[in-house]
Amino acid sequence: MAPPMSAAAFLKALKDEGLKVVEVGSWETHNRNHKGPWGPVNGVMIHHTVTKGTANTVKICRDGHATLPGPLCHGVIAKDGTVHLVGYGRANHAGLGDDDVLNAVVNEKPLPADNEANTDGNRHFYGFECENLGDGHDPWPAEQLLAIEKVAAAICRHHDWTADSVIGHLEWQPGKVDPKGFTMHSMRERIEKRLGGKPSPSKPAPAPSTGTYTVAKGDTLFSIAAAHKTTVVKLVDLNKLADPNAIRVGQKLKVPSAAAAKPQPAYEPFPGAAFFHGGRNSPIITALGRRLVALGFGASYKTGPGPNWTNADKAAVRAFQLAHDELKGDADGIPGPKTWSALKVPKV
Incomplete structure (x- = not known):
């Protein structure tokens, strides 16, 4: 301000x-x-x-x-x-x-x-x-x-x-x-x-110590890194992970302490791929659509987004998947765990 x-x-x-x-x-x-x-x-x-x-x-x-x-x-x-x-x-x-x-x-x-x-x-x-x-x-x-x-x-x-x-x-x-x-x-x-990719002079740099994050259902190392404003490489090094794809629910991971001290954002948990089908009506679908629009992937929506799962939602999800190298293999327009984690749909 x-x-x-x-x-x-x-x-x-x-x-x-x-x-x-x-x-x-x-x-x-x-x-x-x-x-x-x-x-x-x-x-x-x-x-x-x-x-x-x-x-x-x-x-x-x-x-x-x-x-x-x-x-x-x-x-x-x-x-x-x-x-x-x-x-x-x-x-x-x-x-x-x-x-x-x-x-x-x-x-x-x-x-x-x-x-x-x-x-x-x-x-x-x-x-x-x-x-x-x-x-x-x-x-x-x-x-x-x-x-x-x-x-x-x-x-x-x-x-x-x-x-x-x-x-x-x-x-x-x-x-x-x-x-x-x-x-x-x-x-x-x-x-x-x-701007230099560094904290501004008036804002202190994060402390070098670490905190702990407990892996939740639907988490990927990619989504955890994004939520804590760090990188997958840093998390792998910090936790000495042999396989970045093998994290499990309940596992405790070290994260930069400045990020760990922040409250976890309230994201909608992954409802499962089967949730997304014709005829599905849910505020979660509205929230998903609004998130896609906010991220710049709302070109397929002529109206809405609304609570009904439509081809416009599917096209928007697919555009989001194709824009991210780590998600291209899942680019079918149906959110899977990785896509959902990357989207960060606000909790409804």
Whole structure:
């Protein structure tokens, strides 16, 4: 949580990160501050525009339209990686979102599934619209993805935030799918690497001692490592495991103590592969669908997700499986233990 940086500091941070910046008109004072507060700021939000052509996109994002006045963001990230600054201050980009997501961003913790719209996001997030049709087919050039990475890193660097302070619109507001065409998980990994992959100076590094984690049903070494923000290799070395695939329920594993001290997230236990069949109706299926959408794998959903198991759910699960090398062998669209552990579906 921090006061917004000045417009001059904002511009300098972007340029210092090596970005090409175009200043559009009096962007520094173009805002919606008369409609509500701007700040404290807590993170960066990424969107796609559903528009074509940089000039047209910049105009829409600066001026808005009949039902939503501009600015619609602070900066437009064009296909060639140029950042066009169109406003600064409160902007109509985030709308109402989930307060649980905001709390996770503030505390830089894993995001819960967004399931309500009760909190003003225009106050709390820097917003960037990315020129893209948002249909899952319009390409994301390397220059544009690099610019997104740099923009987010520049702001995180100024505020001493980690990559966990960067989210997509789809992770904030139920029903949103942007940005579509890459995952926010992969983008946060890029941002973390750009920031050095190290704890910020104001945050102490984890202690070298270890804690204990008891293996539960459905756990894999991959899911345990992800939950404790470590790697499979480190867990293998720490526990001197001869076979990483041979862990068993009830087995006690050493994990980094800083991670062990954190409460275990409330994930839905694996209901078994037979659970997923035509005619199945369950809130677990809704939670699964929302999790897939939040992770960027919701292209198959025309409506929903809902409680009925459909081919759209199956297609979304398969897309998730194909995107992860360790799950490709199970890419049939039906969650198995490994897929379910990797998905981390919130408990319902």
